[in-house]
Amino acid sequence: MTRADVGIEDLEALRVPLTGFCYRMLGSAADTDDAVQETLARAYRHLASFDPARGRLSTWVYRIAGNVCIDMLRGARRRALAVDMGPAAENGDLGAPLPAFRFVEPMPDARLFGVTDPAEQVVGRETVRLAFLAALQRLSPRQRAALVLREVLAFSAQETAEILESTPASVNSAVQRARATLAADPPEPADVLDPHDAQQRELLDRYVAAFQAHDVDALARLLREDAASSMPPFAWWLSGASRIAAAMAASDACAGDRLVPTAINGSPGFGQYRPGPDGALRPFALILLELRGGRVAHIVTFLGTAGRFTEFGLPERLPR
Structure with a gap:
């Protein structure tokens, strides 16, 4: 692929995987829409600066997405599940509703998965479970990005470093810290949806x-x-x-x-x-x-x- 070969259709082909990345980062459907749209708009405006000789288009676009998401998370309050907010209720008094930004929001599978391989679908579903997303929220934005890029989206340490404008050593360190944080309080297990079961x-x-x-x-x-x-x-x-x-x-x-x-x-x-x-x-x-x-x-x-x-x-x- 040369620079001249890249067009809007190549960027649009990344919309579904970008949605999965931004959603795992942000935990919000509306914020994910905004982040993906902003990423694609910036990529299109700056397409002339993309150099295929220096790396893949996806790596270049994910660098933009990573910056967008990390900027959106500055000062943001951690989203969670109700079961993480306090002890179980003793009665039917619901109390007052909380603002939407306090909760991890639902997302349809159809917007998150573009793969057809059953094994990849299982991995994908496991990493958008509510409990997993709530656990990701306990990580710093850069740790979250490093973990998702390396262990969910399968970017190499070098590519992840390029996306996060860091070094492979720093990426590996961030992933190790993220793993340790998740292991200290792992998400509740659940059976992944299998339509053929x-x-x-x-x-x-x-x-x-x-x-x-x-x-x-x-x-x-x-x-x-x-x-x-x-x-x-x-x-x-x-x-x-x-x-x-x-x-x-x-x-x-x-x-x-x-x-x-x-x-x-x-x-x-x-x-x-x-x-x-x-x-x-x-x-x-x-x-x-x-x-x-x-x-x-x-x-x-x-x-x-x-x-x-x-x-x-x-x-x-x-x-x-």
Whole structure:
């Protein structure tokens, strides 16, 4: 490839992998969109300065993306999951909602993965899990970038050094420190979504059937004893199958709701639709399930996400 051969289509071909990189760095869907757009705009404006003889186009573009993300993270507060914000609730009092920037936000798999190799898809899904993203937030921006570039996106130490305008030794040191930080408090394990796994499909089908029938006993049987349930933007969360079942039984707010499957952060997800005054089913919330050992380990209901349903390939309304 010569400089003259590079065009806007070559930059656009990097949009999906850039989205994955920026999302792992920022933990925010809206910020990721801004970062990717700014990266591609800067790359296009400065395309004449790209020299193929000095390295790959991807390395050059990721240097721009790294600078954009690190600039956006200056002074930013660490995003987290509700389960990381404090102890589990003792009752149903949700408290006041927190600002959106306090939480790791959901992202559709369709925007994050452009690979077709099953092994690469497994690795990709594991590294966009909510718990992994929340763990990345504990790292400094440069450590986060070094770890993602080296161990998720498979750039060499030399390429990563070029992207971060550093040295291979500094990159390796940053990766080692990042690994040590993550190992000291590793993310909770979960089963990666496998659309071809018959047992996973059966579990999810049973969950949908029990949810839509508002069958609390059936739902409780699908939960691990140590299951958690959270509802961003509230810091409130519940621990334990019995407490979650009791909360479900105490309210019929979800009676009549329907679930439509999607894939969120490498995990099974659903669009939750709720009947309106006219009976039409409209978007209400995105739900992510984390599975472990053939049971549901974590239910995350993202309230206030009705406006993002089309982004997840979900219809704007369902027939009655």
